[in-house]
Amino acid sequence: MSDSVNTPEAPQPSPGGDHRYPGSVRHTRAKGEPRFPDGPKADPAGSHFERRIRSFQPRRSRVTAGQADALQRLWSKWGLDIDGHPVDLRELFGDDRPVVLEIGFGMGEATAQMAAADPDTDILAVDVHTPGQGNLLNLADHHGLSNVRVANGDAIILLREMLPADSLDGLRVYFPDPWPKKRHHKRRLIQPEFLDLAATRLKPGAIVHCATDWEPYAEQMLEVLTAHPDFENTRPDGGFAPRPGFRPLTRFEGQGLDKGHVVNDLLFRRVQHRVRPGAR
Template sequence: MNIDTDNFRHIRSFVRREGRLTLAQQRALNELWPRFGIASGPEPIDLDSVFGRQAMRVLEIGFGNGESLAAMAAAAPYTDFIGIEVHRPGVGHLLLQIEQHELSNVRVLCEDAVEVLETRINDASLDRVQIFFPDPWHKARHHKRRLIQPAFVSLLARKLRSGGHLHLATDWEHYAQHMLDTLRASTAFSNTSPCGDYCPRPEYRPLTKFERRGQRLGHGVWDLIFERR
């Protein structure tokens, strides 16, 4: 499965808008990163060695402050979670959550997800990839910057095992339709929705503070769950 790298490598999984680290977040980066962080490097990551076991593997791209990822890890101790986030305050916050909940099944990367997937995650090594509320780039002239594009979907398909799942969620209806059209066009995935479009929020995905606030304001949220053929 070939990827048009000339048109793909400029797409990044983030826009850097990093705020200040709190003292607690800086302490977490200093003290907890050596245990739970995965250092940057060119070589593929040996996930069995990193976690010290074989287990179901879930990768989350752009976990924000990490509270929902920590909650999922706490609820599924026999599943290993890998979180990718470039904003260090969010990484520090997740490390604090890992410490607070005494989690041993979470590891963190502070790198661009596209580069990590291209070079550091082995093919067919993941059971689920989840991307919740990515930047919608709502202005039409910025739509080309959206993460969910055909080339990226092809890359994700390579990293998922057969029968694995790609779970996306957004509160922008236009982006939800774009995601749906993009995934429907992929021959690597089939839609798990019984209606052929969106899925109810599964129990494993916690409601975020951002999402609860949106619900109070009457905003919709669209979940898409596609299975790797």
């Protein structure tokens, strides 16, 4: 197996403009017509959950023919709409292997590489970017990666409403939106409240792995994780960790490094709860 997982050649749309390939051929949908009838829903959770400040901003961009085809063909097999209904991870993956949750996978190249390098670990990858969802499904199909599932929607709803306690063996948050403006810092994902929730879904010993090229955000991540009683730094010096070999160097990251950006990795372990004397 090669060191990288490359995007397969996308199929070309048929002449005349096939509506199954939005983004490559202009198509006007009728009112109420879903963008991908057999693909991810536009708003899977609907209005069933309270409105709150979100850490992500949905992006609208072109969906290629190959991505659209993958969404149509593979969503029913490998996709999950985050609609608030409980999910059985063993049923979702069809096995009982360890499951790592990845929040925000971009175009999915790094996720596919990690899945290929570690076939004994299942990856539940969450994002709201439709082209990325299609691209990751395409990569998984092309390379036979049966250990990848793509979730569409809000990761908070997935964690809080759909996953049972102690069900995850790891959590990966790579290059989340840094929300650099001070007034937007409240939108950052890595906050004490998020860690409170994540801790309930992570098994003791599970690793939380974060990476960012925004140094002020890295410092905040380190501060928040260090202060949280349910996590401990895997680094004896209590600082940042070198990039582990299993996290691929992405093109985006490489471009940042060429510009002098500093990338920081954080590896924290979910600690075992200790029963206090007299507690039941």
